[in-house]
Amino acid sequence: MSKAQRIRQQNAREKIAAQRAAERKAQVRRQTLMAGGSVLAVLAIVAVLIIVKLSSGGSSGSPSTGTAQPAVVSAVTSVPSATTDSVGKGTANPKMLVPLSGAPALASGGKPEVLYMGAEYCPFCATERWAMLNALSRFGTFSNIKFIHSAADDTPASVPTLTFYKSGYNSKYVAFTPVEMQKIDRSNLQTPTSEQKALLNKYDAPPYVQGGGGAIPFMYFGGKYIVSGASYDYNVLSGKTYAQIAAAMKDPSSEIAKGAIGAANQMTAAICKLTGDQPATACTASIKALEAGL
Numbered sequence: 001m002s003k004a005q006r007i008r009q010q011n012a013r014e015k016i017a018a019q020r021a022a023e024r025k026a027q028v029r030r031q032t033l034m035a036g037g038s039v040l041a042v043l044a045i046v047a048v049l050i051i052v053k054l055s056s057g058g059s060s061g062s063p064s065t066g067t068a069q070p071a072v073v074s075a076v077t078s079v080p081s082a083t084t085d086s087v088g089k090g091t092a093n094p095k096m097l098v099p100l101s102g103a104p105a106l107a108s109g110g111k112p113e114v115l116y117m118g119a120e121y122c123p124f125c126a127t128e129r130w131a132m133l134n135a136l137s138r139f140g141t142f143s144n145i146k147f148i149h150s151a152a153d154d155t156p157a158s159v160p161t162l163t164f165y166k167s168g169y170n171s172k173y174v175a176f177t178p179v180e181m182q183k184i185d186r187s188n189l190q191t192p193t194s195e196q197k198a199l200l201n202k203y204d205a206p207p208y209v210q211g212g213g214g215a216i217p218f219m220y221f222g223g224k225y226i227v228s229g230a231s232y233d234y235n236v237l238s239g240k241t242y243a244q245i246a247a248a249m250k251d252p253s254s255e256i257a258k259g260a261i262g263a264a265n266q267m268t269a270a271i272c273k274l275t276g277d278q279p280a281t282a283c284t285a286s287i288k289a290l291e292a293g294l
Helices: 003-055 070-076 081-087 123-137 194-203 242-248 255-275 285-291
Strands: 111-118 140-143 146-149 160-163 168-171 175-180 218-221 225-228
Touching: 070 123, 070 242, 081 255, 081 285, 111 123, 111 194, 111 255, 123 140, 123 160, 123 255, 160 242, 168 175, 194 218, 218 255, 225 255, 242 255, 255 285
Parallel strands: 111 175
Antiparallel strands: 111 218, 140 168, 146 160, 218 225
16 A cells, blocks of 8 residues: 555544544534423423413412412401491391200310311302401401402302411410311312211201201301301302402491301300300400390
């Protein structure tokens, strides 16, 4: 082989080596881009899921979509005594509280206990919660209250309300145990204990309640009284915002106050029976007058 041939052969080998090196670099770049693209794709999917979750509102059935509105809670829980005195029983069902005899006492932490069993989809629970929030706030303080609407596919539809799921309640006088059994989409949320189920099955039925029984909301006041179903007309809440409902609860001439505060006053009277009329700020003269009729 001549010197010129050897030089051409060497040049060819070097060219092939350079091409292979370039191909390896290109392959590495492609793999890097593919890996980066996969990461971006995963991040994009996660972002879409988050957006869907946040934009789904109450229709998803998730209690985490509720909104916290401290100003509304403050308004509902600070209705003036002049309003509550003026409303009295209002337009709430005068027979909403059913007295019990020989029923199991219910207590927690050395305090009489109020048990509530309902569901986030339930329009009648939605109606009752406004009265419950006001009544129980006369004995203690709530935290982590979220606002939702009841199910859009129920009758009545989309009642503005709040949920007690994951809420807190602190009181020197009474314990409150809420059980929101189902979400807005009717999937399971909180599972009642066997004792809670037994109370519901026995006392949310004839002869304690009229008709077929089994209605929610169901409230059990320490073994002394029960409430089954909504205590006032849900129609007064139709089309209202949370803030409008809260404001109306302070106006004794409004239909909302007559219903929700009237029901709250009767609940307050039942709780005062459990606490021995403590505290005096809750168990006022007008409430004691209601107690006499229980």
